Amino acid sequence: MIVEKYIENVAIRPLLICGDSLEVLKLFPPNCIDMAITSPPYWGKREYNSGGIGLENDHNLFISSLLLIFYEIKRVLKPSGSFWLNIGDTYRNKTLLGIPWRLAIRMIDEQGWMLRNEVIWNKVKGGMDNSIDKLGNVHEVLFHFVQQPKYYYNADSIRSTPKKAIIKNGTVISATGVSGIRYKRQIELSTSLTLEEKTNASIELEKVLKDVHDGIISDFRMIIRGQQRATHSDREKVSGRAKELKIKGFYFLKYHPNGSIPKDVWNIIPEDTQNRNTHFAPYPEDLCKIPILATCPQNGIVLDPFMGTGTSMNVAYCLGRKSIGVDISSEYIKIAEERIGEPSLFEAVNA
Numbered sequence: 001m002i003v004e005k006y007i008e009n010v011a012i013r014p015l016l017i018c019g020d021s022l023e024v025l026k027l028f029p030p031n032c033i034d035m036a037i038t039s040p041p042y043w044g045k046r047e048y049n050s051g052g053i054g055l056e057n058d059h060n061l062f063i064s065s066l067l068l069i070f071y072e073i074k075r076v077l078k079p080s081g082s083f084w085l086n087i088g089d090t091y092r093n094k095t096l097l098g099i100p101w102r103l104a105i106r107m108i109d110e111q112g113w114m115l116r117n118e119v120i121w122n123k124v125k126g127g128m129d130n131s132i133d134k135l136g137n138v139h140e141v142l143f144h145f146v147q148q149p150k151y152y153y154n155a156d157s158i159r160s161t162p163k164k165a166i167i168k169n170g171t172v173i174s175a176t177g178v179s180g181i182r183y184k185r186q187i188e189l190s191t192s193l194t195l196e197e198k199t200n201a202s203i204e205l206e207k208v209l210k211d212v213h214d215g216i217i218s219d220f221r222m223i224i225r226g227q228q229r230a231t232h233s234d235r236e237k238v239s240g241r242a243k244e245l246k247i248k249g250f251y252f253l254k255y256h257p258n259g260s261i262p263k264d265v266w267n268i269i270p271e272d273t274q275n276r277n278t279h280f281a282p283y284p285e286d287l288c289k290i291p292i293l294a295t296c297p298q299n300g301i302v303l304d305p306f307m308g309t310g311t312s313m314n315v316a317y318c319l320g321r322k323s324i325g326v327d328i329s330s331e332y333i334k335i336a337e338e339r340i341g342e343p344s345l346f347e348a349v350n351a
């Protein structure tokens with residue numbers, strides 16, 4: 001079938017399939033997809049032009065319909081694969097239903113997914129909200145699920161580029177202005193460190209400053225007993241660092257030379273690249289970049305079972321990855337085709 005042919009082919013142009021995700025995914029061979037990313041319709045909020053999921057009378061039925069599709073995603077994903085799920089919540093009778101977490105818990109309990117992150121997508125600017133008895137909503141969640149403890153994750157591909165240390169008057173100063181002078185003074189004046197601990201702390205500090213100078217680490221912080229507030233629990237039973245502080249009198253927090261990994265709150269203003277007359281909820285391209293870079297190998301395949309206007313496919317294509325998108329609406333498939341541009345080796349197919 002077309003999916004097998006696409007998998008074997010080297011061309012990275014996305015394969016777009018028009019049909020009901022559950023039926024389409026059943027036609028895929030097992031273990032053929034490297035990562036999936038998607039945003040299903042909200043429950044009970046919008047009617048897309050071809051019906052589909054989200055129109056159930058009860059939110060539990062909506063969750064059950066999604067679980068059937070996610071079971072198929074699990075089957076088609078390679079064991080090392082990841083599934084990123086962006087899902088919105090809904091109010092009913094003034095109650096926020098907690099749909100994302102109800103779904104996540106059932107995925108974990110009933111299907112054996114492992115939840116690695118709950119990313120908060122902060123949309124920065126909220127939409128129009130006329131409520132007078134609750135706060136305005138400005139965020140959605142993006143869950144990162146995997147299937148086994150060891151999975152594909154390229155952390156280096158998503159690190160922020162660290163700023164370089166500078167040398168001023170012969171002294172090395174880290175990108176955040178740490179020169180070691182303050183630490184040296186704190187060691188000298190410490191009433192908490194013994195003479196031996198002071199000597200050791202000074203020697204270790206010089207070594208760390210040399211590492212910054214040589215680019216082995218990009219930055220650091222020194223925690224000295226009685227000086228800095230420790231960034232961990234003080235109970236030695238639960239913290240190796242608390243133990244180190246007690247025994248040695250100091251420890252270092254060293255920053256990775258290639259920069260740090262993004263945190264789990266992302267500020268991304270929603271884009272309106274696809275003009276809301278034709279599609280209501282395209283997610284921003286920036287929401288897909290980190291997931292695709294980190295969890296889809298360069299020669300891997302991305303899947304979006306609710307691809308809408310094809311944002312995931314477009315980002316995968318720009319990042320040089322193959323991808324397969326499914327949507328029940330032929331109109332959205334057409335929009336995605338136009339968006340991706342270039343003529344397709346595999347024209348959009350109806351499943």
Ligand SMILES: C[S@@+](CC[C@H](N)C(=O)[O-])C[C@H]1O[C@@H](n2cnc3c(N)ncnc32)[C@H](O)[C@@H]1O
Pocket residue numbers: 019020021022038039040041042048049050051052053054279281282283284305306307308309310311312326327328329332
């Ligand atoms: C929130 S939108 C996805 C938007 C997409 N992330 C984008 O950037 O354009 C959800 C999509 O799911 C599609 N859909 C709903 N039920 C479906 C089903 N059973 N199978 C396939 N697609 C479905 C809708 O047509 C809609 O385009």
